[in-house]
Amino acid sequence: MKTIRFTVNGNEVAVSSPPTKPLLDVLREELDLTGSKECCGKGECGSCTVMINGSSVCSCLVLVGQVENETVITAEGVGLAQNMDVLQQAFIDEGATQCGYCTPGFIVSAKSFLNQIEHVPTEEEVKTALGGNLCRCTGYTKIIKAVQSAAKLSITQQGVKN
Amino acid sequence: MKVSEATLVSPSTLDECLLLLNDQKHSVQLLAGGTDAVVRMKEGVWNPDTWINIKNLDALRYIEEVNHEIHIGALTSHTDLVESKLINERADVLAQAAKEIGAIQLQNMGTIGGNIATASPAGDTIPALFVLDAKIELRSLTDTRLIPIREIFTGPGRTVKKSDEIITKIIIRSQDEDEIGIFEKLGPRKAQSISIVNVAISLKMGEKPRECLEGKIAFGSVAPTIIRATKCEYMLKLNPLFDDVIHDIASAAWKEVMPISDVRASAKYRRNMASSLLERGLYRLMKRWEEQ
Numbered sequence: 001m002k003t004i005r006f007t008v009n010g011n012e013v014a015v016s017s018p019p020t021k022p023l024l025d026v027l028r029e030e031l032d033l034t035g036s037k038e039c040c041g042k043g044e045c046g047s048c049t050v051m052i053n054g055s056s057v058c059s060c061l062v063l064v065g066q067v068e069n070e071t072v073i074t075a076e077g078v079g080l081a082q083n084m085d086v087l088q089q090a091f092i093d094e095g096a097t098q099c100g101y102c103t104p105g106f107i108v109s110a111k112s113f114l115n116q117i118e119h120v121p122t123e124e125e126v127k128t129a130l131g132g133n134l135c136r137c138t139g140y141t142k143i144i145k146a147v148q149s150a151a152k153l154s155i156t157q158q159g160v161k162n
Numbered sequence: 163m164k165v166s167e168a169t170l171v172s173p174s175t176l177d178e179c180l181l182l183l184n185d186q187k188h189s190v191q192l193l194a195g196g197t198d199a200v201v202r203m204k205e206g207v208w209n210p211d212t213w214i215n216i217k218n219l220d221a222l223r224y225i226e227e228v229n230h231e232i233h234i235g236a237l238t239s240h241t242d243l244v245e246s247k248l249i250n251e252r253a254d255v256l257a258q259a260a261k262e263i264g265a266i267q268l269q270n271m272g273t274i275g276g277n278i279a280t281a282s283p284a285g286d287t288i289p290a291l292f293v294l295d296a297k298i299e300l301r302s303l304t305d306t307r308l309i310p311i312r313e314i315f316t317g318p319g320r321t322v323k324k325s326d327e328i329i330t331k332i333i334i335r336s337q338d339e340d341e342i343g344i345f346e347k348l349g350p351r352k353a354q355s356i357s358i359v360n361v362a363i364s365l366k367m368g369e370k371p372r373e374c375l376e377g378k379i380a381f382g383s384v385a386p387t388i389i390r391a392t393k394c395e396y397m398l399k400l401n402p403l404f405d406d407v408i409h410d411i412a413s414a415a416w417k418e419v420m421p422i423s424d425v426r427a428s429a430k431y432r433r434n435m436a437s438s439l440l441e442r443g444l445y446r447l448m449k450r451w452e453e454q
Contacts (some may be wrong), residue, residue, distance in 0.1 A: 019170035020213060022200070022393025042201045043268055055241070055270040061200040062271070064191070066217050109266065154390040 006067045008033065009077030018042060020130035024048045026064045035075035035104035039134075046133030049105040050074045056112040056134075076103030078111050086157070087111055091143070091145025098137035106133050109149045120151045172215040176222065176301070176330065182214050184303040188434045190214055190329060193315035194237055195271040197264070198280045222275070222330060225249060232336050236275025236329040240287070244269065250393075252336040255343030259290035261382050262347045262360070275329040278283065278314065281321050283385075288315075288388050289362035290345055292380035300324075308333070315387040340367050342451055346443040348435050350426070357383045358427045359435045363443045364452075365398065372402040384419035384436050390434050391418040394440065412441035430434055 005014045008031060015030045027033045027050070039047040041060050048060040059072075069128070079085035087110055090096070097103045113129035119138040121129070126144045134144065166453045168191075173179040193212035194217055216222070222237040223348040225246050232253055234243075243249050243260035250257045254416060263269055263277075263286045275284045278298060288311070292403065296311040300323055314321050316386045320348045337343065343364040347357050360382040377398035379391040421432035 018167070020168050020203070041204060043197055043264070043271075046265070046267060049267055056267050057271050058197075058267045061196045063170060063196065063213070063215070065172065065201065065213075066193070066196070066215050068172065113266075118354045129266060 002065070004064055005067050006069060007071045009073055015064065017064055019065050023050070023062040023064050023067055023072070024059040026058060026145050032103070033074050035038075036108075037101055037104065039101070044132075044134075045105075046109060046130075047102050047104070047105040049108045049133065051108060051112050053137040054112065056079055056109050056132075057110050067132065073108070076108045078107050084109065086153050087147070087150040088144040089112065090153065094142045094149060096142040096146035097136060102133060102135045105141060106130065106135065109133050110143075110150070114147070117151070118155070120148055120155065123148075124159060168209070168213055169213060170213045170215055172218065174219075176219065176328075178302065179219065179295055179328060179417075180303045180326075181201075181218060182212070183328060184361055186326075188212050190325075192216055192279070194267075194273045194276045195239065197268050197272045198276065198282075213415055218421075221384040227252070227336060227419070230335050230336050233416035234332045234334065236331060237335045238275075240264075240272050240274070240277075243267075243274065247256055251344070253294055253334055254337070255289075255293060255345050255364055256287065256290040256334065257348075258343075258345040259286045259360075259362060262286050262345060262349075274332055278311075278332070279321065279323060279329055281315050281317075281319050284349060284371050285388075286357060286360060287380065289360055289382045290343070291378035292333065292390060293343065293362045293364035293378035294334040294337075296444075297333045298329055299333065300308075300327045301330045302328075306330075312390070317386050320335060320434075324410075337364070338366075341365065341454045342367065342447055344443045344447050346446075348439055356426065359383050359421075359432050361439045361443055363440070363447060365447060367451055370402065372451070374398045374403055379415075379440065381415075381419055381436055381440075384421040384432050385402060389419065391440070395417055405445065408441055408444045408448070411444065412437045416442045417427065 001016050002019050010101045037047040039045040043058040048058050049056050051057045079088050126147045190212045193213045193215050212450040224235040227231050240260040240263050277287045293309050297308045300307050345362050347360040362380045365377040368375045379394050382388050394411050394414050401407045415437045416433050419436045421429045423429045426432040
């Protein structure tokens with residue numbers, strides 16, 4: 001056991017854990033952040049996606065000892081019911097979620113992608129950005145539309161602010 | 163031993179890391195991006211006493227031009243390669259190959275050094291490194307050696323790297339204005355797939371239309387390790403690369419590859435696809451060359 005300190009969704013945390021435990025398990029079991037899900041456990045499905053220092057990664061393949069002093073953002077950090085992100089609202093409005101298991105991973109991947117661009121992405125661009133996330137329910141069309149409409153909305157909102 | 167009983171140490175300098183690797187009393191395993199290593203840990207295939215976490219050893223994460231070469235730190239991520247202006251301008255084939263790896267998450271995590279150390283016959287950056295004449299720097303506490311990429315791999319998952327060594331640097335040729343490269347891959351789907359066949363091509367073009375002075379072709383996934391298609395390379399220089407010549411060269415590739423049948427594809431399909439990918443790659447390269 002070792003005490004490992006890092007930042008999750010803006011809060012500094014110190015967890016006591018074997019350093020070889022996957023970050024995903026620490027998030028879910030120690031920190032009660034159960035948004036990120038385990039599905040394949042080997043980096044193929046994306047349902048465990050979180051951001052580390054702003055980059056999207058599969059938290060099932062990161063050991064908690066590797067994130068010491070780093071900044072982690074999970075789907076909960078993107079937004080919760082009371083302070084929902086534009087992207088999450090767009091998923092609801094477009095009906096881009098069904099069983100919901102893959103949704104937190106999609107939210108984090110899409111958020112990380114939208115953080116990097118300042119335009120409304122084409123369908124092809126969204127497909128590339130979300131290629132590492134699998135969904136068995138929605139057929140993807142609504143997910144792609146949700147990401148595009150979130151991009152549109154944030155650009156309009158930014159325009160209003162400026 | 164259970165995974166949870168293994169220790170994990172994070173050296174803050176390369177020297178510290180070399181000392182840890184030199185410790186012969188315990189079994190150790192390097193851990194960088196984790197996209198392969200952690201999967202093998204979970205499967206129980208890799209079960210060391212100590213994991214040496216080098217993910218944040220930033221001294222090994224850089225891309226720089228030195229004389230007429232490009233030096234790439236072993237911990238440079240695939241995303242770093244995709245986004246590097248230098249790699250896109252001077253080693254385009256490597257940028258394209260890095261972009262074809264897994265999906266964004268795996269490109270963010272995986273490193274070029276890890277891709278070499280894992281030695282998958284399907285590793286996407288490796289054919290690109292073959293056509294760019296890569297040299298791999300291996301360091302131990304007592305020694306530094308530079309190995310040409312064609313001598314690194316001894317079989318699927320095996321390299322000449324000793325247990326006390328770490329890959330520190332990859333040195334590639336910087337392409338001139340008259341050199342062009344392309345990476346073509348066939349996988350079961352576009353993102354997140356292991357190559358069924360892949361090919362990297364690098365050509366040095368002459369002044370006459372479609373005249374090729376020299377060319378290198380490397381196939382992945384069609385032999386126990388990456389292979390150079392030497393007969394096809396020879397044919398590149400014989401005639402200007404007009405469409406019928408490209409077709410003939412691609413047909414010859416059928417005989418150069420030695421694929422196996424496995425869960426992803428049959429040997430015959432791989433042979434056919436090796437030809438098709440080479441044909442498509444050369445065709446696209448010529449289009450691009452003429453439009454430049």
